[in-house]
Amino acid sequence: MERIDRRSAEQLRxxxxxxxxxxxxxxSVLIEMGNTKVICAATVEDRVPFFLKGTGEGWVTAEYSLLPSATGVRTQREAVRGKQSGRTQEIERLIGRSLRSVVDTKAIGERTIMIDCDVIQADGGxxxxxxxxxFVALVEACSTFYEKGNIFPVKDFVSAISVxxxxxxxxxxxxxxxxxxxxxxxxxxxxxxxxxxxxxQGTGEGRPFSHEEMVELLRLGEKGCRxxxxxxxxxxxxxxxxLVGREG
Known part of the structure; x- marks a missing residue:
């Protein structure tokens, strides 16, 4: 099979x-995956959600947006429509969960790290x-308040890919x-x-998929993430x- 951009089946863009x-x-970073371009920015705020006040723990959360000109057909700003789409909310939760999976919230202290992901050009993924x-922006942000001898808030790396x-x-x-x-x-x-x-997150769009196919997709996903x-x-x-994973 020859792909659209002549890549092999197991090759990243x-x-x-x-x-x-x-x-x-x-x-802050600009990440480019093929023709997909996203600005990811991490801001550190000296406050936490109400449910964490007084606990000594911090929080990591994310916002995601698609610029109107990011796609072939202009997409109306969600602010104009007056509400976020279900897709946007789902993606924001996914980004937040993914980053929190490798974060020690106690090591953050009572701070919130807000991650803004703005898609300036969309071509899948x-x-x-x-x-x-x-993730890269998060590590940069944590390094701005980390004090030598303490636990660094980011415990491990994390990445994501589509298959x-x-x-x-x-x-x-x-x-x-x-x-x-x-x-x-x-x-x-x-x-x-x-x-x-x-x-x-796997979905059979055209038909159900087998256990063998799922195992192969996970293998590809692991290869890409590594x-x-x-x-x-x-x-x-x-x-x-x-610093990542540093405990003192």
Whole structure:
């Protein structure tokens, strides 16, 4: 099978993460996965949700938005419609859960780290790109208040990728929009650096899928996540990589 962009079935799209993309957030990146581009920014606020006040624990949460010009057909701003779509809320919860899975909230202290993920160009995999890029911004943000000798708030790496079964019945990694729109099976995989899964979202779009197909999709997802985590480490550099999982 020849894919749209001539990649092999097990090949990621070309990817890059540009650090320090914005001036004002404590951490910010531009992540590009093929033609998908997302700005991920992390802001540290000295407050917590009401249910955490006085506990000494912090919180990590996320907001996600798609710019009107990010897609081929203009998408109306949700602020104009007066409410978020169910899709946006689902993606925000996914990003937040994924990041909190590798965070020690006690080590944050009574702070909230707000992650903003703004899609400036969409070509499939926006939610998985948001998680992968947001992690790098999160580490940057935590390094701004970390004090030597304490526990670093980020315990492990996390990344995410899409996998699926093409309309030609072949398992493929990192679907672009055209592949995703025609896929028989669509799945998103979120995985930590130690190889554990945070979330697996799989749907039989055209037909049910077998246990054997699920195992193959998870294998592809793990392969993609490991490659992206290796890249996250390269981008963060020795000092910040050394901090992740640091307990003193």
């Amino acid at each position: 070309h990817y890059t993460i540009h650090r320090h993309f914005q001036k004002y957030p404590a951490g 926006t939610r998985t790109a948001s998680i992968t890029g947001a 699926g079964i093409s309309h030609e019945n072949e398992p493929i990694l990192d679907l672009c929009y055209e592949e995703d729109s025609q896929a028989i099976v669509d799945m998103n995989v979120v995985m930590t650096g130690d190889g554990r899964f945070v979330e697996v 490659e992206l985590i290796s890249y996250q480490k390269d981008i963060l550099g020795g000092q910040l990589v050394w």
